[in-house]
Amino acid sequence: MADRQPPMDSHAAPAPAGAARPPSDVLAPGHSFGSVTDKITSAILRPGFLPGWVFGFVIAFGVMSMFLFAVSYLLIKGTGIWGVNIPVGWGFAIVNFVWWIGIGHAGTLISAILLLFRQKWRMSISRFAEAMTIFAVMCAAVFPVFHTGRPWLAAYWLFPYPNSMNIWPNFRSPLIWDVFAVSTYATVSILFWYVGLIPDLATMRDRARPLIVKRLYGILALGWRGSAKHWQRYETASLLLAGLATPLVLSVHTVVSFDFAVGVVPGWHATIFPPYFVAGAIYSGFAMVLTLAIPIRAYYGMEDFITMRHIQNCAKVMLCTGLIVLYGYSVEAFMGWFSGDPYEGFMIWNRMTGNYWYMYWFLIFCNGVMPQALWFKKVRTNIPLLFCIALVVNVGMWLERFVIVVTSLSRDFLPSAWGMYAGTMWDWMTYIGTLGLFTWLMFIFLRLLPMISMFEMRTIVPSAKIKSEGGH
């Protein structure tokens, strides 16, 4: 890997973690291949359940059941139980969809882009960041399906499949682009995740005692044995996947932003959307990574692997993407005035002073003002404070999507058709429900699979370094 080719390092690595630093600060000193392996596998192979885990699991399961209830009622009664109306045909559902998809992006970014940049600090967080991606995409996918009037048809009519009526989807619609982008994204993320898991699954197979468990991990490990030739192909494959996932992750939120940018609605129809959506996605994604990493590392005592270095780098990425997002807001405002388009002008003015003004300014505070604290090392190294900021940013990113979707629709071209929107109790139940679904899946993951990529951690154990020939 990276640390075998010093020259490679020196020129690739614009991100904070320069390869010039010794690898030690991405791994606490004193670790050997064995200790790394034991530490990580023990979280899974330990008999019984940790009370804290059980507690969280049960709560998450409860919240998820609420989601199932809300969705069942939706199927019985119809979309009308939500707050959507004409003119505001999209409400919470699409807001949540964009929010979740955005969160997913951090995982892919960490595992793909940072891999291309040879960032060693990605190793310990990539595994659960990728899990986060997959679960977030699952939560996201729920909304576009159930927000339709006839989900039982929408579920498959959006895919191009041969049928007796020769009816096909309309490839000009951004929603079809979404279908392609999101399903591709989901597939690739799962593949990437699984490939990364294969060697660790082999480790689990070899470490697990009960035969059935051994067998299960064994099946998933595909009989991996760590042959040099295998490793060679394996490394090529992961590098290629990273190379493919990078343009993919950038395209996904771009396509999502097209849902709006392609529309004529003032406040949607903007060319700044793709870059600013992608930045926003990474922004919220890293916020979510911190939201998860901080409690997990504390609870499982993984401070050795997820060090302050990791925490700080996440914070720095947030700061950077946060600034891009803030730039997006200012461009929107500027263009409102500069375009001279009365509808654009009214739109931005209405955002700032109209019926939803508080949403806008709260969003500016959450995404624009608050994160500026991250300029200071004191803040970046203050775990509780960082955790709060991460939460605030998560809220802020949700508000951003609300402002884009709802405020724009509620005041478009014909004043006669203007209307207000408010989420109903069912909107909230569905949204909070997906949070439950997400955490529930997370808990299952933490219990069954190594939350940190062991084989990658081994590569940064000091003794993994090859001493020059004849030195033995």
Add this chain to the structure above:
Amino acid sequence: MSADKTLDLASIRARTADARGRRYWQSLEELADTEAFGDFVKREFPAHASEWLDPVGRRGFLKLMGASMALAGATACTRQPDEAIIPYVRTPEDVVPGKPLFFATTMTLAGVGAGLLAESHEGRPTKLEGNPDHPSSSGATDALGQGAVLTLYDPDRSQSITYLGEARPWASFSQAMQNQLAELKALNGAGLRFLSSTVGSPTLGAQVKEILAALPGARWHQYEAVSRENVYGGAALAFGEPADVHYKLDQADVIVVLDADLFGAGVAGNVRYARDFANGRRIRKATAEMNRLYVAEPTPTAAGSIADHRLPFRASQIEAAARAILAGVEGGAVPSLGDAADKFFAAAVKDLVAAKGKGVVIVGDRQPAAVHAVAHAINQSLGNIGTTVVLTDPIAVDATSQTASLTSLVADMNAGQVQLLVMLDVNPVFTAPVDLDFAAALKKVRTRVHAGLFDDETAELSQWHVPTTHFLEEWSDARGHDGTASIVQPLILPLYQGKSLHEVAAVFSAKPERNGLDVVKEFWQAQPQAAGQDFTKFWRKSVHDGLIAASALPAKSVGKAQVPPVTPPAAGSGFEVAFAPDPTLYDGRFANNGWLQETPKPLTKITWDNAVLVSPATASKLGVKSGDNVEITWKGRTLQAPAWLQPGHAAEALTVYLGNGRRRSGRVGDGVGYNGYALRTSDAPAFGVGAQVRRTGGVTLIASTQGHHSMEGRALVRAATFEEFKKTPDFAHHMGEEAPGKTLTLYNLTAQQRERAVAEHAPTTYAWGMSIDQSVCTGCSACVVACYAENNIPVIGKEQVLRGREMAWIRIDRYFEGDAENPAIYHQPMLCQQCENAPCEVVCPVAATTHSSEGLNDMVYNRCVGTRYCSNNCPYKVRRFNFLLYSDWDTTSYKLQRNPNVTVRSRGVMEKCTYCVQRINRARQDSKVEGRTIQDGEIKTACQQACPTDAIVFGNINDPDSRVSQLKAESTNYGVLAELNTHPRTTYLAQVKNPNAALETELPGMEKEEPRAFPKVPGKDMSETNSMTHAPR
């Protein structure tokens, strides 16, 4: 019999399984004698059902039961009536399934008839259109005319004759009445009283005379809350004898309207007036002159909204105004009425004098007789009588004051002098002046008989109730606003045990058992029009044409109009209260009509409710916002109602609407809104001053379909004065951005590539388009109701409208600009614009909305999955979504009304205006069969056909000679939001008004300034006064 003890629907069906038509009724009547049937009635009849309907909004409308229809024998409805009736366009021999037939008939309201054509699908009347040959209709209808067909199928109509709530056969009713009469005959009929709605039917009038002749002691009273008694009274004051008045607006250049809702729903002649008025002001290339309309009124009405000059003016001051005009016209000293008013009336007088014989002064029906008399004097001295004003004998058989007549009846009832009271098609318990306390008096009458469509408030207090027939079920006749007589022809056998008024009246005559047809025929046989020709021919022709030739009442010649002495100004200060019939529910008889409840009132855009209207200034004085509950105290009575800020309303005045707040109207209308009658007394049935208003705290959520009333400086409705138009005929194109050229495209195609691209979208003989003339749209909303009827649009109820989910395919956007106390008012009918570059189509993921080769923006319901993206991306927001299962799939009777050529939409799909594609296809089939192309004017969309002012024109824009192409070639033609490059097929003719230069009023909509980049903050300006910031709207 024990079997009957547990009588249920199944066993009834069993007993009548093979029954059909006539025999069916008999079998039902046999049934009706068993008391088990009585129980069944209790169990199954809607009248008893209302309590177990869910109270959420009027969703009850959606969840009904089919049992009642099963009882009535839906089977019978699919048969043609046995009497021969003559179709308007074809003879019934060639009834082709799927092809509607049209039959002429007449709808009567307050004694005045309007000619209709009823569309009949296999014997089911599904839609009403105006009868082009009928003078009161000229081919169009008002909103009520469109809504009436739903009342026919109202599942809450009373369905059987009842005595003390028990079902009875007709025979036993007839017998009971005979017994009563036998007694009363001894007393010459003293103690026998009839109370009916205004009798306009000549036949019924003759029956009345016959009955009264036989029983001199008996008396016949008429009462209706909204009547023309003042018109007759006014003529009597001026000329010594009551007369009916109607106007020839096509002859009028200057029209001065004093508190008259001239084009309002239910007003006599409204449709014809609107058409004549519009014809006098259509702006075309050649147009050299335009008529001018002055309106002084307290509440903005259709006429007021389109007037060239409108003066918010209290109803109680109208008399003074009329006298001022008279003085002005006669050159006398003009008393001052205040600055604005003086200038206004001075200008009006100047115009009137300048247009002697070609002007008209019109006074509203609710104004007292004296004011009408003064108007006569004005018109006479201007030489308008005979040209623009026509006086005839009264249309109503009895032209005496109804209020007086009712008052005396109540006195007699209280004095115990009334033994038998027969109430025909009236609901006095609900509509009578509250101070008479009709209900209490009614209890003092020994035998109380009520005949009406509904088991209503009055029926509740009567022993006998006889269901009457809907006008689409009966033979009768009526006179139009100009006296033209026409026949009411049934389209279907009575759905229930209904009897026409003729049949009920006959019971009290020498020949008790007669059917309506014979009565009507017999009457006309004796009439001069029928004289000297074969009656059968005459009858067939009259029924077929929908009117009786040469039956219009001749103009009266009258002497010098006497001007009555000035009525002393009403005592007491404080607010003025003016009562007006509800804009869509009339006097309350349509309260159970879902379409009319859900149709937004033309100027307030309120649905499912009524509110007390006040002017914004007055409201701010009272500290009242729209929706705030207020208490009106007047003459010791109080009324609790929500207030509503109405820009352009007269200051210090309140408009109280009648018609809502029903208790026994049915599942739809019960408990909607407040009951204005609670404040209405016999000494001030129309208006009066001295009311106190205070805010009671609390807010009523009012479902208004338009929350924002300013155009925000956007060039949506483009308007100019006639002078400006003459200077710059294409002014509409200098007011906002124009459509970019077709060349503005992502695909920079070569000429020949472009050709291929066009060829791809196979252009055909037809390219459908529409033109809407904003100079003549009065916002009357007939088109809205017509669309409900034609396109099976579901009714969703207040709660859903509050959520912003109204389903109407065509709405009328109403904007105010300028001074909130007297703003310019604009109406803009908004429906799918059928854009050539439709933004909705591009974004639909499943191609459920695509473009037809003829330029229609088709909506494929089966394919729609309901992402609502199309609606979001529609700049006009004309798409409608079935958020829940809105269509009523349960109520059998409503199913009978549905247009079989239009899909009934289900939950979760998008829908919208289709340009009435079913009508296009019908015409296409016809033209193909006849091997020709579709002629211009052959297709009329439902909205176009209903439009009283002919503001909507539809046709083929590929044909340069078609009307629509001509209109689109006008310089005033523009597309709304065309700058978005949508290339709408529906375009608008800019509004042109003809203000008097002397009153240099700024029509505020017309400042040419470019739309502001940063307009006023919404919510802070007057335009938001009505916005429901407290509701999700």
Add this chain to the structure above:
Amino acid sequence: MHHVDDTPKLYGLMAEFDSATAIVSAARKARDAGYAKIDAYTPFPIHELDSALRLSRTKLPWLVFFGGIGGMLGGFALEYWVSVIDYPLNIGGRPLASWPNFVIPAYETTILCASITAVVGMIMLNGLPQPYHPVFNAPNFSNASADRFFLVVETADPKFDAAGTRQFLEGLHPLGVTDVAE
């Protein structure tokens, strides 16, 4: 397992090491000694082994490249065929072949097919899934996925002779040398 009487056929000899450095130099020495059928088993990828064992470059990248091309052409072809040939519709007045709109789905199918090729290709080329392999019979081999490094010389190797090869492996200072049964 197997019966006592038939002696297990030998698959190869396995030397166990405890450091990455050791396995790399051991592998190089074995290769220099002319052994061809040898393989190294490690708990994490060690790039030096590629050169030490003189491993040929994998052809996976080419597979992925063609997978991507296929995805792109397939995706675009589908869109074009559907919108222009099979069921042409006038949608929003746009040309039937609205290529700018078609780019995006085609882009996604490109990535999708390429990624699937990469993963499936890697697994196939590695001959996985392969539940049984002789090396698993070696007693300590379960540590190959944790902290031990193994070098195996197969009996199939022309230069293999039980005694000599064992001696050679012993000379590499492993933790131990064991037989690997077939």
